[in-house]
Amino acid sequence: SSELTQDPAVSVTLGQTVRITCQGASLATSYATWYQQKPGLAPKLVLYGKNSRPSGIPDRFSASKSGTGASLTITGAQAEDEADYYCSCRDNSRSRELFGGGTKVTVL
Amino acid sequence: QVQLEQWGAGLLKPSETLSLTCAVYGGSFSGYSWSWIRQAPGMGLEWIGEMNDSGSTNYNPSLMSRVAISLDTSKNQFTLGLTFVTAADTAVYFCARGGAERQRVTALRFSTFFYMDVWGRGTTVIVSS
Numbered sequence: 001s002s003e004l005t006q007d008p009a010v011s012v013t014l015g016q017t018v019r020i021t022c023q024g025a026s027l028a029t030s031y032a033t034w035y036q037q038k039p040g041l042a043p044k045l046v047l048y049g050k051n052s053r054p055s056g057i058p059d060r061f062s063a064s065k066s067g068t069g070a071s072l073t074i075t076g077a078q079a080e081d082e083a084d085y086y087c088s089c090r091d092n093s094r095s096r097e098l099f100g101g102g103t104k105v106t107v108l
Numbered sequence: 109q110v111q112l113e114q115w116g117a118g119l120l121k122p123s124e125t126l127s128l129t130c131a132v133y134g135g136s137f138s139g140y141s142w143s144w145i146r147q148a149p150g151m152g153l154e155w156i157g158e159m160n161d162s163g164s165t166n167y168n169p170s171l172m173s174r175v176a177i178s179l180d181t182s183k184n185q186f187t188l189g190l191t192f193v194t195a196a197d198t199a200v201y202f203c204a205r206g207g208a209e210r211q212r213v214t215a216l217r218f219s220t221f222f223y224m225d226v227w228g229r230g231t232t233v234i235v236s237s
Contacts, residue, residue: 031213033223035153042202042227043145043153049211049221086153090222095166097143097155097222 004032004087004100011106012077020072020103022087032070032087034063037102043086047072074105082107110135112228114203116188120235126190130203130228137161137179141206142186143224144177146199154199158206159186193235203228 004024012018022032031050035043045054047063060075070089074081087100116128130142143158157167159177167175176189190197204224213219 030219031221033221035224037153042230043224044227045223045225048223049209050213052209052211052221054225088153088155096168097158099145099153099155102152 003091003098004089006085006087006100006103008101009104009106011108012074013108014079015076017073017075018077018105020074020085020087020105022070022072022100023068024089024098024100025068026089026091026098027065027070028068030089031065032063032072032089034061034072035086035088036081037084037086038082046085077105077107079107081105110205110226112203112205112226114201114228114231116201116231116233118232118234120193120197120233122194122235122237123192124235126188126193126197126201126233128188128201128203128231128233130186130188132184132186132205135205137181137184137186139207141208142177142179143204143206144188145202145204145224146197147202147230148196148199151199156188156190156201193233195235198233198235200230200232202230 034047036046037043051063062073064071084102086102111133114130141158141160144156159165174191179186205226206224210220
């Protein structure tokens with residue numbers, strides 16, 4: 001079982017907005033990091049910190065946090081955004097990285 | 109541009125030791141941590157552990173008794189060892205570079221955020237008798 005909880009799947013119509021949530025006690029004192037993974041490929045960093053995007057990640061990806069929850073929002077979803085998305089955060093009390101179970105995003 | 113290339117034995121028998129190596133090209137070890145993550149078939153990501161550039165390690169408590177990560181700075185490589193493997197260790201294993209960034213979160217507070225920004229392509233390891 002994961003200490004970060006994500007909905008298993010969510011769908012979004014092309015061009016619309018979708019929010020992926022992540023819940024866990026460790027998020028009370030930290031922010032989530034978000035990874036995108038497409039079939040057969042390694043995960044790719046898309047968001048970290050308060051709302052930081054690595055070079056090359058479109059600004060339609062944004063992050064937010066409230067209490068013990070975190071969200072990744074895709075504003076104007078594109079077909080290429082269809083993927084699995086994983087949240088993670090550092091459990092500072094144990095110096096380990098936690099991953100959520102992943103959310104499969106389908107773009108209709 | 110930093111790239112990670114990984115390799116290792118892909119088929120093991122139960123009770124054998126898994127050994128994977130990840131080579132770092134286009135960058136140095138300094139200032140980063142070096143991690144291993146795995147993904148069982150059809151499942152999510154599981155963090156295995158990390159070693160920072162000063163040699164300190166952190167491991168997933170569920171694997172701590174069997175896992176070891178080491179760095180060879182002369183070769184720009186780091187390795188994963190996992191002893192006494194079982195079928196439950198069948199997975200794709202990824203190496204990754206970890207970074208940390210200090211950001212202001214409120215007017216008076218800073219926090220450090222961790223991320224893994226460069227990943228290897230993954231190595232499939234199957235444990236079967």
